[in-house]
Structure formats: structure tokens, C-alpha cells
Amino acid sequence: xxxxxxxxxxxxxxxxxxxxxxxxxxxxxxxxxxxxxxxxxxxxxxxxxxxxxxxxxxxxxxxxxxxxxxxxxxxxxxxxxxxxxxxxxxxxxxxxxxxxxxxxxxxxxxxxxxxxxxxxxxxxxxx
Amino acid sequence: xxxxxxxxxxxxxxxxxxxxxxxxxxxxxxxxxxxxxxxxxxxxxxxxxxxxxxxxxxxxxxxxxxxxxxxxxxxxxxxxxxxxxxxxxxxxxxxxxxxxxxxxxxxxxxxxxxxxxxxxxxxxxxxxxxxxxxxxxxxxxxxxxxxxxxxx
Numbered sequence: 001x002x003x004x005x006x007x008x009x010x011x012x013x014x015x016x017x018x019x020x021x022x023x024x025x026x027x028x029x030x031x032x033x034x035x036x037x038x039x040x041x042x043x044x045x046x047x048x049x050x051x052x053x054x055x056x057x058x059x060x061x062x063x064x065x066x067x068x069x070x071x072x073x074x075x076x077x078x079x080x081x082x083x084x085x086x087x088x089x090x091x092x093x094x095x096x097x098x099x100x101x102x103x104x105x106x107x108x109x110x111x112x113x114x115x116x117x118x119x120x121x122x123x124x125x126x127x
Numbered sequence: 128x129x130x131x132x133x134x135x136x137x138x139x140x141x142x143x144x145x146x147x148x149x150x151x152x153x154x155x156x157x158x159x160x161x162x163x164x165x166x167x168x169x170x171x172x173x174x175x176x177x178x179x180x181x182x183x184x185x186x187x188x189x190x191x192x193x194x195x196x197x198x199x200x201x202x203x204x205x206x207x208x209x210x211x212x213x214x215x216x217x218x219x220x221x222x223x224x225x226x227x228x229x230x231x232x233x234x235x236x237x238x239x240x241x242x243x244x245x246x247x248x249x250x251x252x253x254x255x256x257x258x259x260x261x262x263x264x265x266x267x268x269x270x271x272x273x274x275x276x277x278x279x
Contacts, residue, residue, distance in 0.1 A: 026229040032222055039217075041230050043175075043190035043257035070181050077178040077239065080190065107192030107257015 021083035025063065033121075035114040036095050042085050043107040050109060054097040060088040061109070094119035172214045172235045185245055185263040189237065192257030193230075199254075201261060203247050208261060209238040 028039040042050065045063035053060045063085035069075075091097045095113040103110045174189045189210055191199075200211040216232040241247075241263060249264030 026231070027227060028217070028225075028230045029227040030217075031224040031226060036226075039193075039230060041192040041257070043192040046256050069179065073179050073181045073186075075177065076180050076185070076242070077176070079175045080177050080188075106194070106254075107190075 021081060022086040023081075023083050024087050025061075025085040027087065035112055038089075038111040038113070040085075040087070040109045040111075041107065042104075042109050045085065045104075045107060045109075047104045050102075050104060052100075052102060052111070054091065054100065057091050057097065058088055059091055059097060059100075059111075060086075062086050063109070172231045172233045174210075174235060174237060176237055176239060178239055180242075184265060185241060187239055187261040187263065189259045189261075190257065191254070191259050194257075196254035196259065199252075199259065201250075201252055203241070203250065206241050206243065206245070207238045208241055208250075208263070209236065210259065210261070211236040 026041045030037055040061060040063075042063040044065045046066075049064040049066065051062040051064075065082065065084060067082050091113070094115055096116045097113065099114050101112045174191050176190075177188045179186045179188070187208055187210075191212070191214070194212060194214045198212055200209075202209050202211075211234070213234045214232045244266045246264040246266045250261065252259060252261045254260075
């Protein structure tokens with residue numbers, strides 16, 4: 001039984017800029033009339049350790065986990081492997097990447113993207 | 128550029144459906160094909176856990192992002208610490224279109240064995256940034272008596 005998180009080396013090519021492994025966070029994405037919402041599980045990541053960039057239509061999300069083993073701590077049983085979260089997404093024309101709102105609560109990052117005017121259904125009235 | 132022809136009974140894909148197609152393709156490329164099936168029957172939520180021992184205490188940590196910690200059921204029975212709870216899925220809204228659902232929800236229950244010197248009477252728990260930490264005190268090891276066994 002493998003209970004460890006998915007390592008990014010098992011999925012797509014990801015550039016590793018540090019020695020620590022990168023994990024792919026679980027994500028939900030759904031869409032309403034107003035916009036698109038993305039939720040990412042980042043347990044152990046504080047608001048300050050989340051980095052979000054939107055560049056050329058690609059959203060990149062990084063969450064740093066601070067390993068804080070106290071003095072003299074000895075692991076007895078470990079399923080997690082310590083490492084940062086990393087994932088990127090291509091944003092379509094339908095969402096406005098520049099107006100994203102990000103909130104973080106209890107280890108869950110929430111990104112709300114409004115839809116661009118182009119994507120919003122425009123009702124045309126017949127006079 | 129040839130315009131897509133419309134077949135009978137079929138609408139041209141709207142912008143949002145095109146977006147969904149692109150997202151699906153992006154995720155398929157990202158994961159290199161279909162995702163591995165869950166080993167646990169696909170249902171429920173299986174938090175990752177660690178147990179660490181410090182000179183003062185035993186810490187049992189569980190990754191539980193986005194749960195209501197007040198509804199957790201943490202108990203010790205014998206030498207096993209059991210954490211039970213539920214992760215509720217987002218409110219079902221009618222006008223919502225799901226593009227990707229990876230975050231599992233449901234009830235969970237996990238147990239870990241505590242070492243013999245764990246003090247069941249000194250247990251506290253806190254929940255921060257989606258991580259639950261259960262602190263279990265340790266009994267003073269002066270209790271341990273060394274018994275010399277003589278072989279007849």
C-alpha cells in the first residue's frame with residue numbers, strides 16, 4: 001500500500017531547482033456563471049509560503065513546507081517525505097489571469113478567476 | 128482557414144466547452160494518461176500520517192486540509208491512537224460545472240500504535256494550516272525496572 005503523495009517525477013517533466021522533491025497537490029476546478037474556481041490541497045503550507053505567478057497564460061503555484069522538527073526529534077513512522085508542492089496550469093482565454101483572488105484557509109488554497117468579458121454569455125435583445 | 132462545418136443536430140462547441148477540452152488535454156498530458164486507480168476502492172479520504180518522538184513527547188501528525196477540526200474524533204484505546212473524521216465536499220450548487228475533481232472527500236479513520244512509554248493521560252491536539260498534531264506525553268522511564276533473570 002503506497003500512501004505517499006504523488007511525486008512529480010512520476011508525472012510530467014518538472015524542473016527541480018532544489019534538492020527537495022516536489023509533490024503535485026490535489027486540485028479541484030469548477031466553473032460557475034461568474035468565473036472559475038480552483039482549490040488546491042496544501043497541508044502544512046502557510047499563506048506566506050505560497051507563491052503564485054501568472055505568466056503568458058500559465059499559472060504556476062508553489063507551496064513551501066517548512067520542515068520544523070524540534071530539537072532531538074526522531075521519526076518513528078513516516079508516510080510524508082518532506083518537500084514542496086508544485087503545479088502549473090494553462091489558463092484559457094475564458095479566464096482573466098490578472099484578476100485572480102487568492103485566499104488560504106486550513107491548508108487549502110482557493111483561487112477565484114473571473115471570466116473575461118469575451119467568455120461571458122451576452123444576451124442579445126431583439127428590438 | 129476552413130471554418131468548422133456544422134453537422135445536423137450538433138452545435139459548434141462553445142468557448143467554455145473548448146476550455147474544458149483544453150483543460151482535459153492538459154491534465155492528460157500532465158499525468159501521462161489515466162490516473163492510477165485508488166488502492167482503497169476509490170472512496171473516502173486517506174490522510175498521510177507521521178509519528179515523531181521528541182525528548183518530551185510523541186507527536187502524531189496527519190495531513191487534513193480543509194476539515195472542521197471540531198468534528199474530529201480522536202481517541203486512545205489500549206496502545207492505539209485513532210483519528211476519525213469527515214471531510215465534507217463543497218456545497219453542491221446547481222449552476223456549477225466540474226472540470227477536475229481530485230480532492231477526495233468522505234469519512235476517514237486511521238490508527239497508529241503508540242509506544243509502551245506513551246502516557247495516555249496527557250494528550251492534547253491542535254490543528255493548523257491543515258495539519259492535525261496530536262501531542263502524547265511520555266511516562267518517566269524510571270518506572271522501568273530491570274529484572275535480572277537467573278538461569279537455573
